[in-house]
Amino acid sequence: MKDKKAHLKILDNEALDTSSAHGELMFTVLGAIAQFETQLRAERQRVGIEAAKKRGVYKGRKPLSYSKIKAVRELIDDGMSVTKACKEIGIGRTAYYKYLNQ
Helix, strand or coil: CCCCCCCCECCCCCCCECCCHHHHHHHHHHHHHHHHHHHHHHHHHHHHHHHHHHHCCCCCCCCCCHHHHHHHHHHHHCCCCHHHHHHHHCCCHHHHHHHHHC
């Protein structure tokens, strides 16, 4: 934002204005706290997944069924786009491409 000489002014209860030194400090602190929380959440998720794997509970994503892949392929062969075919069958386009690349 500094490079563009733009400022953020929040007119809510917090009255944050990045055009002042105080506002810029608060914006930086709030950003750091948000990043910290994101990292903590990711760490807790990793720990939880590892614990579930040790208990044999976590198996990961279920593999796509061949019948769904075949149905998508038939729709594509009939002239439908990959995105629309995947959406109609109920699988993700990325998952479809991953299956093809295996």
